[in-house]
Amino acid sequence: MFDALTDRFEGIFTRLRGKGRLGEEEVDEVLREIRLALLEADVSFAVVRGFVARVREACLGLELSKALNPAQQVIDIVHQELIATLGGETLRITYASKPPTVVLMAGLQGSGKTTTSAKLARWFKAQGRNPMLVGADLQRPAAIEQLRTLGRQVDVPVVSKDDAIGGEGGDPVEVAERAIAEARRLGRDVVIVDTAGRLSIDAELMEQVRQISEVTQPHYTFLVVDAMTGQDAVTTAENFDQTLALDGVILTKLDGDARGGAALSVKEVVGKPIAFASNGEKIADFDLFHPDRLAGRILGMGDVLTLIDKAKEHFDEAQAEEAASRLMEGQFTFEDFLEQMQQVKKMGPISGLIGMLPGVPKELRNQEIDDKELSRVEAMITSMTVEERRRPDIIDGSRRQRIADGSGSNVAEVNALLEQFRQMQKMMKSFGMGPKKPKKGKKGKKGGRVTPKGGNPALRGKGPVVPGLPDPTAGEFKLPGL
Template identity: 50%
Template sequence: MFENLSDRLERSFKILKGQGRITEINIAESLKEIRRALIEADVNYKVAKSFTDEVKQKAIGQEVIKAVNPSQMIVKIVHDELAALMGGTATPINLKENPAVILVSGLQGSGKTTFSGKLALHLKKKGRGVLLIGGDIYRPAAIDQLKVLGEQIGVEVYSEPDNKTDAVALVQNGIRYAKSKGGTFNTIIIDTAGRLAIDEQMMREIAAIKEAVRPSETLFVVDSMTGQDAVNTAREFNERLDFDGVVLTKLDGDTRGGAAISIHSVVDKPLKFVSMGEKMEALDVFHPERMADRILGMGDIVSLVEKAQEQFDEEEARKLQKKLARDQFTMQDFLNQIQQIKKMGNIKDLASMIPGVGKALKDVDMDNSVFKQTEAIIQSMTPAERENPGLLNGVRKARVAKGSGTDVAAVNRLLKQFDQTRKMMKMVAGGGGAMARMAGAAAMMRRKR
């Protein structure tokens, strides 16, 4: 995500190195490169031009203090302007009403149904009682898909499989059902029908649903891989629906990032969530300033820590810390930590949130499959061997290797790595459980590279 844009921006900043002051002459080439970089990233041309004009206005004539060179100064200005362009600060969804009704809209194939499931899990983790309503009466698999997702995350789904004609009545019935449950549900998420393109029937139906249920929040879901088409579609939807915020899906795909950068400027509505990956946990609140950090290669350590906090139970973290302090960390603990880290998302994306690491890993082919061999070896051990790896003699190692589809050399490498990781995690345990886990993950990545 944004790798090409980050590289182009970095090259544009280098043009100013060695200058003592930012002037209209020496900044011209940098601004030209910045504008090209944005346009190549599929940012709207008018937005790109307006952006560089704003950067130029704020940069020219600024004194460069001794500790900061002009290229560093322009990075700061571009960072601030990027954050402002994307909305400035995070905008939360409105959950004040009881029940809070969230209407999810968008074209077919944009990821509405998957997002609805992800949002339900996101809110459930925050203690909300969530009901999903399957309001797509046209696509046969839509309700089935929502039910599968609901079962996966433990959220009830209301649907009417026999209703093929009246989506408005279905949604109203679903809300009545939620209210009849005596406070069980304080949040209702409505997944609506999409079309392959904007059409009058679709717009009339979604407008009628909004008028009937008067939602607390209307979200427009758009596939970021469609680039500027995503921005144009958002503009057309907003003119008819006046939605409250935008959700960008598939941001981990083959996308240049232009939609994320320019959509707020074009429709004047905040980006509220970004979705990356198929896992139900792969949903992030959109923070413009953090996204600007990532675009400029500065990492996003705050989001990384938040992801860790979401996945790790505090009581379990305290128990683990005690085990680390007593040097009682076992193979089973190691396996548990790997599985929890995997839930946080793609390991390369997580590593890129650490300042300086993303650039170093740019050309490294790495994903969560790096854990498969380690998991297979540990899972081939007996409970006693996981608790005490010292039991693994030559015969036992051969059995474990056969059971995991590896060889004895791979088992020996894991045992050596486990011993090194245990020592490292013990050293950093005093800094908190999350730091220990990060150290373990780093050890895993070093072994695989």
């Protein structure tokens, strides 16, 4: 979503680094470009004006640091202001001393409110809670069935009008009120109430959601807004806040191709923080909103912390350690490679993961990487027998044809995969990985042994290498299939 803004900021800061000193004239020139970049990103004019004024004041009152040059200090100031504009701190969820903790979900139709309710339930469950979903959206056809389907996916119970608490044709206010009592009876400590939406704000919608809020006394009231709608999302948040006194905003579709102005405007305009963000269609594509991490991504600094969180969530620690051990011993096989690749795929699109890495060139970050390439490699490996995965050297011509036929590829692609895997193993050996038997070689002047052919004395013992990264002692090395 913020790719265009990131590209603009990178261009501005690249030119900024070329300046030896920064006077008032140079600062004003930089701020003019920042102002244009933010306005083009659909950030509210009032927010842009305040942002630029604060950055200018901080830059002109700058005390030069010995550790940073003037350009680096300006970048640091912009970074800190972006964090403040996005909300400053990550929301800390506290739970009611007397359960359940009630969460009220509000929003317009089409914002993704029902799906977000299920995603939030999954998030609470990951925190060790026992959530329950309440279908109080009796306005939209099939809304309750959609919630039940999502509830089954995250293994969270759903109650609504067709259950004993509401009866046939129950009133949404009555359904919500009885659901709280049902949650206490069942020992559920978090209740998420999914309310009805409309295509636009109207008096009936506001009155119904106000009544539900009144009877449930929610500890948190979240407004779900579609980040793709730009400044309309901010206007919607303002109107809902006047009725409900929001505790936070949940932004959906942050993975879209809109300009991202809503995320940069909502906190300052509405005065409410962004609590959670949804950046994909999958149930797992949802987490607390971290202003500092998003600010870093906007400025091209990457988001290593989120990448680490994803790895912790999707990687099996025992499997990873076992594979690393085999890698160190020089025994890494196609089976290990397949396991690691399958776990990487769980973390999301490859292009999204690359965007989290700091220092990645714009050309690579903006390149469309087809995840189907990984699937093709996976198909070729799974078409091998167990013995072939462990001992690729036994794969002769007839086996290659069978693997190609079984994976829907051709022999040339199988040959390329095998060759690249051999290069990877050779690279590991050149780095001195794995135990080596003493080899006979020419004696040096003092009776020592000269490093055997293929070894790398300069790099031996320097530690493991990530497969797929360029070998500094050889030509470019590509990850198989990419």
